[in-house]
Amino acid sequence: MLTLKRLTGRTLLYLTLAVGALAMAFPFLWMGLSAFKTPAEIAAVPPVWWPERFSLENFARVFEVAPFAVYLRNSLLVTIACVLVTQVVSIMAAFAFSALRFKGRDWIFAAVVSLMVAPFELLIITNYATMADLRLIDTLPALVLPFVSSIFYMFIIRTTFQSVPEGLYWAARIDGASNWRYLWTILVPVARPTITTTSLLNAIAAWNAFMWPLLVINSRDKRTLPVGLYSFITEGGVRYELLMAAATVAVLPMLLVFAVASSQIIQGIARGGLKG
C-alpha cells in the first residue's frame, strides 16, 4: 500500500539521488556532448546544451592532427602486457606464499608486505636510473617492467588462495599433478573471481598511468593515451571541441569495462582502495 507519506518519501529519495547522479555524471556528459559540437557551438554564450547534429567530424579531426591511433595502440599494448605479466607473476608468488612450505616463508612474506607502504613517488628516481642503465628509456617495455611485481595484487590473491582447503592440494598431488599443473588447472579456476578483480584493477591502473610514462617516454610514437592527451594541449593549442573528442576516446574504454564489471571493480576497490 502506497501511503502519501511513503510516496513523498520516495519522490524525495529519487530527487536527491538524481541531483547527485547529475553532479557526478556531469563532466562525462558535458565532455561527450561537447565532443560533437562545432567551434561556434563551443563558444556560444549562453552555452548550447545539445549539438545541432551529431557528426563524427571532431573525432576524425583528432585522429588526423595527432597520432591518436598510435597512442591508442600503445595504451592497449602496455595495458595488456602489464595485466598478463603482473598477474602471472603475482599468482605464482601468491601460490608459493600460500600452498608451498619453505623455511622463513611467513617471515619473508611479512617483509615483502611491509614494502607496500613505499609510495611509487619514492621509487621513480631510482627506477628511472635503472631504466636508463637498461637502455629502456623511451621504449614501451619501460612502461611495464617496474610494475611486474605488484605486492598489492599478490597479497589479495594469496588471501584467496589461503581460503582454498588444503585437502584440494594434497588430493591433486596424490593424483600425480605437479605444483605447476595444480596451480593453473585447479587453484586459479577456483580463485577466478579474485583474479578477475585484480586484473581489472590492474588494467585500470595501467590504462590511466600518467606520471611514469610522462617521465620515461620522449618520442611521439611511444606515447600512451594519457600522455598523448596532455601533449595535445601543449602542442596543438586548446581547441575544446577536439580536446573533448580526444578525452572521450581515452575515457570510453574504461567506462565500457566499468559498465560490464562494475560490481567486481567496486568489490576490489572496497577491499584495498585504489592502489596501482
Added chain:
Amino acid sequence: MSLRRRSAPARFRTPPRFLTPLAFLAPFALGTLVFVFYPIIDVIRLSFLEDHVFLTGQFSRVGLGNYAATFADPHFATAVRNTTIYAAVVIPTTLVLGLAAAWLLNRSFVGRRFFQTVYFLPLVTSATAIGLAWRWIFNFDYGVLNYALSLVGLPGVNWLNDPAWGLAALMIYGVWSMLPLTTVLLLVGMQNIDPRYGLAARVDGAGALARFRAITLPLLAPSIGLVLIVNLITSARVFDELFPLFNGKPGVAGSLYTMVYFIYDSFFKANDLGKASAAAIVFSLAVLVLALLQLRLQRRWRH
C-alpha cells in the same frame, strides 16, 4: 600453523624443499628487489649525498644539505601549505557528501544498481582525460560553471588563471574525484552493520535521523577512520590533475605546488637528484605514518 603442518602426511611433501618455492617466487622476487627494495635503499643514500652529479656519480660530501635545501625551498613551503588547506577543506566535505550518498545508496529502491554505477563512474577514469572536461567546465569565458554563477547573479571567476582561485578549482575537482571511493568504503561499512539494530530501534519508535545518529554513525566509526586516512593520503598525492587543468604547471606563478609536483620538479626539471630524494623521503615518511594508521584501522575494521 604447527597443527596444519602435522596434518600433512610427510611422504607427500615435495622432496626438494627449496627449489620449487624458489622457481615460483623467482620473477616476483627479482622484480621486487630491483624495482621496490633497491630503490628504497638507493633513494635514502642519494638523499644524503650533496652536490651529486648523476652522470659521473660524484658528490662533494655526505650530510643533511638536501633536507635543509628542501625545507628552505619556498616551493616546498607552498606545497605544504597547499596540501594542508586542500586536506582541511576536501576531506570533511567529501566525508559529509559521502555519508549522504552512502546512506541513500544503502536503501532498497528500484534502479539502485544504475545509481551506484553513475555515482562510481569517476573511479575508473584517468585524471588526465576527465581533468580536460573539468578544464572546459572551469573555462573563464565559455565554461558552464561561470555561466551557472552568472545565472544567480555572481561574477565569473578566472578559476584556472587567477592564483587566488586555482586551489579552489583543484579542491572542487578533488571532492568530485574522491567522492566515489569514499562512498564505496562507507557503503561497505554500512552494509556490514547488522540490520537488526536498526529494526530494533525502529520498533522502539526511533526516526530515520535518530537511527542514523545513534546506530549507523557510531558503528561506522572504523570505516570513517579508514576513509579519512585514505583521503589524507590521496590529498598528499595530488599530481596528475595539474597537467590537464594547468598545462602541466603548478598553477599560475607556481602557486599550486604540491608535494609530489615538488619531487617531480626537483628531479625532472631541475635535475637535482639529492633534493628530489630528500623531498621524496619526507613525503614518504608522512604517507608511511598515515598508511600504518590505515593498516591498523583496516585490521580492526575487518574483524
